[in-house]
Amino acid sequence: xxxxxxDGLTKTYATPRGPxxxxxxxxxxxADGETCVLLGPSGCGKTTTLRxxxxxxxxxxxxxxxxxxxxxxxxxxxxRRTIGYVIQQIGLFPNMTVAGNIGVVPRLLGWxxxxxxxxxxxxxxxxxxxxxxxxxxxPGELSGGQAQRVGVAxxxxxxxxVLLMDEPFGALDPVNREAIQDEFLRMQHALKKxxxxxxxxxxxxxxxxxxxxxxxxxxxxQHAAPDVLLSRPANDFVAGFVGSDRTLKRLxxxxxxxxxxxxxxxxxxxxxxxxxxxxxxxxxxxFLEHGVESLVCVDDGGNVVGHISRAAxxxxxxxxxx
Amino acid sequence: xxxxxxxxxxxxxxxxxxxxxARYAQGAIQAVxxxxxxPTLGKLALMMSLLGIGALPAIVGLWIAxxxxxxxxxxxGIRAVSPHLLDAxxxxxxxxxxxxxxxxxxxSLFVIFAGIRTAMAVNVGTAPIAFLIxxxxxxxxxxxxxxxxxxxxxxxxxIPTALLxxxxxxxxxxxQYWLVPRGxxxxxxxx
Numbered sequence: 263x264x265x266x267x268x269d270g271l272t273k274t275y276a277t278p279r280g281p282x283x284x285x286x287x288x289x290x291x292x293a294d295g296e297t298c299v300l301l302g303p304s305g306c307g308k309t310t311t312l313r314x315x316x317x318x319x320x321x322x323x324x325x326x327x328x329x330x331x332x333x334x335x336x337x338x339x340x341x342r343r344t345i346g347y348v349i350q351q352i353g354l355f356p357n358m359t360v361a362g363n364i365g366v367v368p369r370l371l372g373w374x375x376x377x378x379x380x381x382x383x384x385x386x387x388x389x390x391x392x393x394x395x396x397x398x399x400x401p402g403e404l405s406g407g408q409a410q411r412v413g414v415a416x417x418x419x420x421x422x423x424v425l426l427m428d429e430p431f432g433a434l435d436p437v438n439r440e441a442i443q444d445e446f447l448r449m450q451h452a453l454k455k456x457x458x459x460x461x462x463x464x465x466x467x468x469x470x471x472x473x474x475x476x477x478x479x480x481x482x483x484q485h486a487a488p489d490v491l492l493s494r495p496a497n498d499f500v501a502g503f504v505g506s507d508r509t510l511k512r513l514x515x516x517x518x519x520x521x522x523x524x525x526x527x528x529x530x531x532x533x534x535x536x537x538x539x540x541x542x543x544x545x546x547x548x549f550l551e552h553g554v555e556s557l558v559c560v561d562d563g564g565n566v567v568g569h570i571s572r573a574a575x576x577x578x579x580x581x582x583x584x
Numbered sequence: 585x586x587x588x589x590x591x592x593x594x595x596x597x598x599x600x601x602x603x604x605x606a607r608y609a610q611g612a613i614q615a616v617x618x619x620x621x622x623p624t625l626g627k628l629a630l631m632m633s634l635l636g637i638g639a640l641p642a643i644v645g646l647w648i649a650x651x652x653x654x655x656x657x658x659x660x661g662i663r664a665v666s667p668h669l670l671d672a673x674x675x676x677x678x679x680x681x682x683x684x685x686x687x688x689x690x691x692s693l694f695v696i697f698a699g700i701r702t703a704m705a706v707n708v709g710t711a712p713i714a715f716l717i718x719x720x721x722x723x724x725x726x727x728x729x730x731x732x733x734x735x736x737x738x739x740x741x742x743i744p745t746a747l748l749x750x751x752x753x754x755x756x757x758x759x760q761y762w763l764v765p766r767g768x769x770x771x772x773x774x775x
Contacts, residue, residue: 353672
């Protein structure tokens, strides 16, 4: 359980052409159990911001408060043991087995060997890896996707309330990336960590985030829920960054049930059906494929619960989620 | 004597690889390389001119010859550890000592051992010429045997020298094989 508040955070580097603010008076808050994606082009300060949270980078000024406690007051080494950390290059220690890697922080915290091993097995299972096949392998014997799953498991080993992820899935191929994103979402749904996730991929951000913080040249341009960001970008930079297809991107964020009308007399029999828990990508696909004006909406048991009209979808996309 | 060189060499290599030594490390390693380039006989001759004739200059000269490759390989081995590993280690909350023990040393151990094996080969192989500056040892039999054209005496020095070299290399080879963690040991991993 942890709320993260970032207050006026600034990092200034001296360069030959004078001081440059890599991060410039950034303030925002991430609620307990939420995932905030820090998004922006390279060099925008998102990684520096992330690294100031576990004090791998010392802020020039400003504060990072975790549950109201100023991280400046803590011993950085002890602080980091309570914050999971995942990087794009994974950084598994090649001299240790998978079990050894996952057990690094628990060992520092003085857990006994048996507890560490069962924790490692539990985490691998959560990430769809068979413990008895993988616990005693070395990182060199893993594929990229497997290695990053272990990287995530290692960060979660001591059950830290906060997780920092620096483009964790950026080096994986698209198929693997989708799979590991889905697994992570499923896991996050159960674990409810407070996650800060650096990405430069708007699609990944929309998929993973409860809120998105868009950075440019060290400044925080907008911090909002994905649906708000896509429907009401704060300025031209944000609009340009999220792309001209931002309405299409919103489709994944809205469930069919949200635009459904509970009127069982609805459409003619034989209209295509969609489940209330499907998102609007499925709804749009059916509209386009069948050229119909409305769809039948069913629950997971297949019972008709309402219908969806094109007009209702358009109305919903015309406004941001309240 | 050799174990002292190993301990000192590894310690010096670690010391040079520390962040606060970065400014001096390159210069120091250049100096190490220069001294390494002097043939062992030259080193012994220099020692003789500094310390006189006898066992002492021989031991000091050979000690330096052993030390240098160990320092260099320790330093280069630690420096070659990927910065991502260090970033991950720091980010997870390992302190400097833990990073050295759990990450830097295990991942450079293979290279460090390679340095030790080189050093040992140089040491055992050239120890006999210590006789030339009054250092005694098996070289006494070899050089006297050559001078007197006594093949038996020469072999009595040469064969043990050769056996010693082979045995020492075998011993350190085994140590390298078993002590370097399997995940970073090219002799043992199968991938």
